[in-house]
Amino acid sequence: MSRPLILVTNDDGVHAPGIMALAKLAGEFGEVVVSAPSQDRSGVSHSISLHDALRVFEVRPGAWAVTGTPVDCVYVGALHLCDRAPDLVLSGINHGYNLGSDVYYSGTVGAAREGQLRGCDALAVSHDRDASLDGVLPHARKVIAEMLAAADSAAPPVLLNLNVPREPVGEAPVVTRLGQRIYRDKVDARRDLQGRPYFWIGGPPDAAADGQEGTDVWATRRGFASLTPLALDCTAPSLDRWRTRIAGPDFDEVQAAPLQS
Numbered sequence: 001m002s003r004p005l006i007l008v009t010n011d012d013g014v015h016a017p018g019i020m021a022l023a024k025l026a027g028e029f030g031e032v033v034v035s036a037p038s039q040d041r042s043g044v045s046h047s048i049s050l051h052d053a054l055r056v057f058e059v060r061p062g063a064w065a066v067t068g069t070p071v072d073c074v075y076v077g078a079l080h081l082c083d084r085a086p087d088l089v090l091s092g093i094n095h096g097y098n099l100g101s102d103v104y105y106s107g108t109v110g111a112a113r114e115g116q117l118r119g120c121d122a123l124a125v126s127h128d129r130d131a132s133l134d135g136v137l138p139h140a141r142k143v144i145a146e147m148l149a150a151a152d153s154a155a156p157p158v159l160l161n162l163n164v165p166r167e168p169v170g171e172a173p174v175v176t177r178l179g180q181r182i183y184r185d186k187v188d189a190r191r192d193l194q195g196r197p198y199f200w201i202g203g204p205p206d207a208a209a210d211g212q213e214g215t216d217v218w219a220t221r222r223g224f225a226s227l228t229p230l231a232l233d234c235t236a237p238s239l240d241r242w243r244t245r246i247a248g249p250d251f252d253e254v255q256a257a258p259l260q261s
């Protein structure tokens with residue numbers, strides 16, 4: 001069997017130290033293709049460029065800069081730069097945590113999720129922005145090895161979100177669920193040189209915020225690396241309340257209706 005093909009991306013940009021470290025780590029496991037944004041695209045979530053052309057430049061052997069979003073990079077990487085479907089998509093190592101509600105804003109997680117949507121197992125890797133990349137590597141290595149060992153093309157693809165604190169305890173992460181990330185939200189109103197108003201949004205995270213037991217916030221606050229399996233289907237756990245309130249057709253009635261062209 002050929003070595004696994006691993007597509008590596010991020011949202012901090014193709015020249016960020018984190019992606020260099022992650023691509024090097026991926027090289028321990030397989031053939032590596034890097035497809036990453038030409039500039040920092042942090043916080044762009046799952047956005048895709050449908051109204052702009054994309055330019056693609058090879059910046060290092062096997063590494064391409066794409067003038068688009070992290071999701072664009074996975075799209076172009078998987079369908080054009082890779083000579084076959086990737087076995088694994090890695091995104092990171094992001095400069096800063098992606099915990100709790102961050103997964104809805106994060107380009108790092110968005111890129112990994114795009115890999116999962118395209119049928120690949122995918123891992124997003126992030127760390128405390130004050131930490132060194134070296135502390136992340138044992139944890140990422142352990143998770144990547146397990147993902148490749150457990151790879152099952154007949155099973156639905158998995159998406160894992162790894163966050164590593166400063167000086168993490170041990171060499172394997174604790175498996176958690178998403179917690180609640182708390183920021184000191186702020187809208188900073190300013191004036192430009194012509195006196196016109198403009199705004200900066202986005203305050204810093206509340207570093208003292210603790211999390212519910214078993215969550216990613218809780219684990220990282222205690223110095224443990226956190227691994228959260230994420231699901232694509234975000235349907236609410238129970239539909240009954242809305243079925244009762246809306247009182248719409250039942251499934252038998254929907255099933256019996258002719259297919260619409």
Ligand code: MN
Nearest residue numbers: 011012042094
């Ligand atoms: Mn980032």
